[in-house]
Amino acid sequence: MKSTLKIVLTFVLCTGLGIWLSRLAIDNWPTVKQAFVSKQHLYYTSDAALESEFNQATPIDLNWAQLMPEEDHQVIARYQQNSEPQNLEQMTAKVMRSINAAKDQQYQGALISTNTTAKFADKMVNISGFIVPIDFYEDQSVQSFFFVPYFGACIHLPAPPPNQMIFVQLERGFKDLDITNTYTLTGKLQIELFEDLMGTSAYTLELVSIVPFYGKSNDFRSHNIN
Structure with missing residues (x-):
């Protein structure tokens, strides 16, 4: 009985590990390919x-x-964020940043x-x-x-x-x-x-x-x- 249970647990563990590794490889395949594929x-x-x-x-x-x-980077980072708003509060904050950015001469200067x-x-x-x-x-x-x-x-x-x-x-x-x-x-x-x-x-x-x-x-x- 113990031997059968051990086999079952080993199978489940290996299957789960295989699924996790497969998903990891799929998610990161572009980066892996970039590192190892011979580039023409x-x-x-x-x-x-x-x-x-x-x-x-x-x-x-x-x-x-x-x-x-660095000084330009800091000015731009003050107003620009990579993440998209997920709720009304974040959307409101984004609109306010846009309004403030339009009035900030330092920011407008950094853009050019x-x-x-x-x-x-x-x-x-x-x-x-x-x-x-x-x-x-x-x-x-x-x-x-x-x-x-x-x-x-x-x-x-x-x-x-x-x-x-x-x-x-x-x-x-x-x-x-x-x-x-x-x-x-x-x-x-x-x-x-x-x-x-x-x-x-x-x-x-x-x-x-x-x-x-x-x-x-x-x-x-x-x-x-x-």
Whole structure:
């Protein structure tokens, strides 16, 4: 009897553990895939000097919050929250924050801030986000684009602050673009202002490569600028 009970308990425990591990794997599969799947280069530079510089460097993994000075980040965090209101009280608080934000000149200034962080200037970096094309070559490959932290920026939603946008120029050949997909760019980050009708960026990137990003957007976004 004891032996049978032990077998039953072992079976139940193993089944429960298997279900838990399966759910954990499903919930975190994008992140797991991002870490282990071999990434296909959708674009790679033909600039020998830039490639040589890249090969001698260890790229820094950046998130978007690191490109925003702390003082700007604190001002924006005062009014913007990632979570959606769950009840009337939270909805009322959100409306009041919006009213106060509209009157706060410091906050309005942070939304168009060109203030940058010099720590990563002229460094090889990896950063993930969304591509907003600006110009195309005659063969319809992308000639230049803004790189941004959330989908719809500059198109369906207002442009992020300039210190949350990166301007990128590239050679002919990059046609495999889906603006709803996320990508990881590798290249040399520079502090340089670029202005266009679609928006203004405070950074540029000398692009080495583009690869798909398989993780969740929250893996590279530490705040919500919209």
